Amino acid sequence: MFGSKDIGIDLGTANTLVYIKGKGIVVREPSVVALRQDNKDIVAVGNEARNMIGRTPGNIVALRPMKDGVIADFETTSTMMKYYMNQALKNSGSFSRKPYVMVCVPSGITSVERRAVIDAARQAGARDAFPIEEPFAAAIGANLPVWEPTGSMVVDIGGGTTEVAVISLGGIVTSESIRVAGDEMDDAIISYIRKQYNLMIGERTAEMIKIEIGSAIVSEEPRDMEIRGRDLLTGLPKTIKISETEITKALSDTVTSIINSVKSTLEMTPPELSADIMDRGIVLTGGGALLRELDQIITRETAMPVHIAEEPLDCVAIGTGKALDNIDYFKKQK
Numbered sequence: 001m002f003g004s005k006d007i008g009i010d011l012g013t014a015n016t017l018v019y020i021k022g023k024g025i026v027v028r029e030p031s032v033v034a035l036r037q038d039n040k041d042i043v044a045v046g047n048e049a050r051n052m053i054g055r056t057p058g059n060i061v062a063l064r065p066m067k068d069g070v071i072a073d074f075e076t077t078s079t080m081m082k083y084y085m086n087q088a089l090k091n092s093g094s095f096s097r098k099p100y101v102m103v104c105v106p107s108g109i110t111s112v113e114r115r116a117v118i119d120a121a122r123q124a125g126a127r128d129a130f131p132i133e134e135p136f137a138a139a140i141g142a143n144l145p146v147w148e149p150t151g152s153m154v155v156d157i158g159g160g161t162t163e164v165a166v167i168s169l170g171g172i173v174t175s176e177s178i179r180v181a182g183d184e185m186d187d188a189i190i191s192y193i194r195k196q197y198n199l200m201i202g203e204r205t206a207e208m209i210k211i212e213i214g215s216a217i218v219s220e221e222p223r224d225m226e227i228r229g230r231d232l233l234t235g236l237p238k239t240i241k242i243s244e245t246e247i248t249k250a251l252s253d254t255v256t257s258i259i260n261s262v263k264s265t266l267e268m269t270p271p272e273l274s275a276d277i278m279d280r281g282i283v284l285t286g287g288g289a290l291l292r293e294l295d296q297i298i299t300r301e302t303a304m305p306v307h308i309a310e311e312p313l314d315c316v317a318i319g320t321g322k323a324l325d326n327i328d329y330f331k332k333q334k
């Protein structure tokens with residue numbers, strides 16, 4: 001309909017993105033909320049709240065309400081979603097009618113929580129809201145032919161979960177979801193550095209190390225990096241130098257879990273669809289797809305071609321938005 005601006009929301013455990021039909025991604029912020037502990041008043045949302053993680057005074061807490069793929073704090077999650085929805089609606093001018101909203105929710109949430117997210121979207125001004133499964137949205141966003149009778153395999157590596165799915169004819173044929181993804185990589189780096197150097201580092205430093213020198217396979221010229229933390233023996237701040245080789249070692253268990261999940265999904269895939277995947281290759285989406293050499297190690301271990309989607313961090317949001325083109329399909333499913 002002319003003038004309609006339906007909305008797709010990727011409510012991710014690490015990042016929340018809002019996509020408006022015809023405009024693209026209009027909100028891209030971390031899924032973080034800072035709350036006053038006594039009365040639960042919201043102090044900050046998104047980037048501002050993220051900068052407070054590990055730095056809040058006693059009465060304020062900065063939290064990720066969906067960390068680990070489950071909604072730990074449901075009310076805060078709904079408030080955060082409404083906040084981003086309103087922000088997106090405000091920035092996009094007037095509407096000829098209330099928008100339809102497609103929400104991609106973490107796969108770990110229960111059906112009750114799923115319904116509550118949909119209700120929250122309605123309260124925030126949606127004409128109607130529909131849930132969409134994460135790997136399905138990721139595959140649409142990666143331009144895979146999900147509606148056709150051909151097998152496509154997507155591996156979405158987010159913050160809290162890795163979702164592996166084979167899709168054909170508009171449905172998920174086989175899938176696996178594991179609670180191992182970007183956050184687990186950060187935790188592995190934190191515990192490696194604590195064990196090896198007696199140095200305590202925070203989540204944000206661990207993520208920075210992963211992005212700067214993390215790799216699934218050690219490169220020919222391994223890089224290194226200076227990091228700061230708190231010496232557990234003296235209690236004082238300390239700077240050390242760590243190498244890519246060490247971080248690759250720290251990440252190896254996480255990477256192996258992701259590879260095993262891809263392998264077991266392939267084992268469950270009907271042969272005709274496996275042949276299609278062999279032709280087209282496995283597509284990686286989500287921020288974790290950006291870990292250096294992850295595509296190479298999956299190719300090596302599965303003997304399948306592997307590609308990283310264009311803009312892997314945006315795939316789910318774009319797919320959620322594009323799914324609005326097939327709104328009738330989702331209405332029928334509801």
Ligand SMILES: Nc1ncnc2c1ncn2[C@@H]1O[C@H](COP(=O)(O)OP(=O)(O)OP(=O)(O)O)[C@@H](O)[C@H]1O
Pocket residue numbers: 011012013014015016069106134156157158159160161162181182183207210211214285286287288289290291292312313316
């Ligand atoms: N260059 C990079 N290398 C490795 N990891 C990265 C890179 N950039 C981002 N990440 C990681 O990607 C993760 C976030 O990805 P994404 O935004 O796709 O997750 P999400 O959709 O919020 O989470 P989920 O899919 O679990 O709901 C974080 O763990 C982040 O550290």
